[in-house]
Amino acid sequence: MSESAPRKRVRIRHFARAKAAGEKITALTAYDVISAQIFDEAGIDLLLVGDSAANVVYGYDSTLPVSMDELIPLAKAVTRGATRACVVADLPFGSYERGPEQALDTAVRFMKETGVTAIKLEGGERSAAVIRRIVDAGIPVMGHIGYTPQAEHGLGGHVVQGRGDDGAAKLMADALAVQEAGAFAVVLEMVPAEIAAQVTAKLEIATIGIGAGAGCDGQILVWTDAFGMSAGRIPSFVRMFANVRETLLQAATTYRDEVRSGGFPNERESFTDAPNA
Numbered sequence: 001m002s003e004s005a006p007r008k009r010v011r012i013r014h015f016a017r018a019k020a021a022g023e024k025i026t027a028l029t030a031y032d033v034i035s036a037q038i039f040d041e042a043g044i045d046l047l048l049v050g051d052s053a054a055n056v057v058y059g060y061d062s063t064l065p066v067s068m069d070e071l072i073p074l075a076k077a078v079t080r081g082a083t084r085a086c087v088v089a090d091l092p093f094g095s096y097e098r099g100p101e102q103a104l105d106t107a108v109r110f111m112k113e114t115g116v117t118a119i120k121l122e123g124g125e126r127s128a129a130v131i132r133r134i135v136d137a138g139i140p141v142m143g144h145i146g147y148t149p150q151a152e153h154g155l156g157g158h159v160v161q162g163r164g165d166d167g168a169a170k171l172m173a174d175a176l177a178v179q180e181a182g183a184f185a186v187v188l189e190m191v192p193a194e195i196a197a198q199v200t201a202k203l204e205i206a207t208i209g210i211g212a213g214a215g216c217d218g219q220i221l222v223w224t225d226a227f228g229m230s231a232g233r234i235p236s237f238v239r240m241f242a243n244v245r246e247t248l249l250q251a252a253t254t255y256r257d258e259v260r261s262g263g264f265p266n267e268r269e270s271f272t273d274a275p276n277a
């Protein structure tokens with residue numbers, strides 16, 4: 001890599017500092033070494049090994065089925081690919097709900113086996129004790145409030161959270177609980193932009209929005225949505241910055257045609273009998 005500027009690793013303290021300095025924080029999901037290398041080279045600050053891997057890597061139709069044994073290998077691959085970005089892994093559904101002791105066991109397993117810098121888990125007030133236990137063990141935690149996909153059925157589907165006076169008050173209480181519990185940052189998912197901006201103004205820790213408007217301290221998207229790799233419908237809050245799926249489809253089709261026609265491989269793409277000719 002031909003980088004001119006030195007690339008100091010992004011540490012946890014970067015996020016509150018960036019917030020205080022008014023510098024936007026950039027985050028994307030990543031699930032493998034190649035995407036991690038590319039996004040790291042692009043200067044993305046935080047790479048999340050999201051449990052959205054359930055959908056975009058494993059093909060489940062929600063995040064509920066994905067397991068630690070399925071996410072840990074992906075997190076290992078991403079940490080191998082990232083030299084600057086801060087790598088964070090989602091704790092999967094079922095791996096922390098039983099309480100602080102189960103949650104700490106899970107977080108310790110991710111730290112021991114993957115090389116991530118921090119873990120993320122869903123829930124505000126309901127997860128505060130769990131966050132506190134993990135943080136007290138020296139493991140940085142990122143919160144995730146608003147629409148929490150692991151609670152899809154409890155929330156009644158993909159529903160915007162934080163609407164109305166009660167919704168806004170609950171979101172603020174969740175945000176403060178996550179901060180008070182010691183989290184270094186918090187994801188705000190699918191909440192009205194005005195409410196997300198109010199939460200962002202109130203908190204000292206950084207807010208990272210997804211479907212939460214421009215008033216957050218940073219933004220995160222699922223990379224396969226943002227760069228046009230996902231199949232089918234994508235959430236309305238996503239902007240497609242590229243169409244990688246179309247590019248790959250074209251490439252695969254051209255390859256197929258060239259193999260079928262005998263055009264690939266040519267002589268340069270083949271070996272002769274003469275050694276080191």
Ligand SMILES: Nc1nc(=O)c2c([nH]1)NC[C@@H]1CN(c3ccc(C(=O)N[C@@H](CCC(=O)O)C(=O)O)cc3)CN21
Pocket residue numbers: 051052055056063149158159160222224225230234235236237
């Ligand atoms: N590919 C992918 N992208 C994501 O953003 C994502 C995942 N997977 N998996 C985990 C969660 C689930 N998320 C989702 C899933 C669906 C909607 C959705 O359908 N949203 C609708 C609005 C709600 C509705 O009317 O149904 C939208 O149009 O944005 C939003 C977030 C966000 N996360």
Ligand SMILES: CC(C)C(=O)C(=O)O
Pocket residue numbers: 029048049050051052053090144187210220221222
């Ligand atoms: C969308 C982000 C915040 C996430 O939790 C995930 O990708 O799993």
Ligand SMILES: [Mg+2]
Pocket residue numbers: 050051052090149
């Ligand atoms: Mg997630």
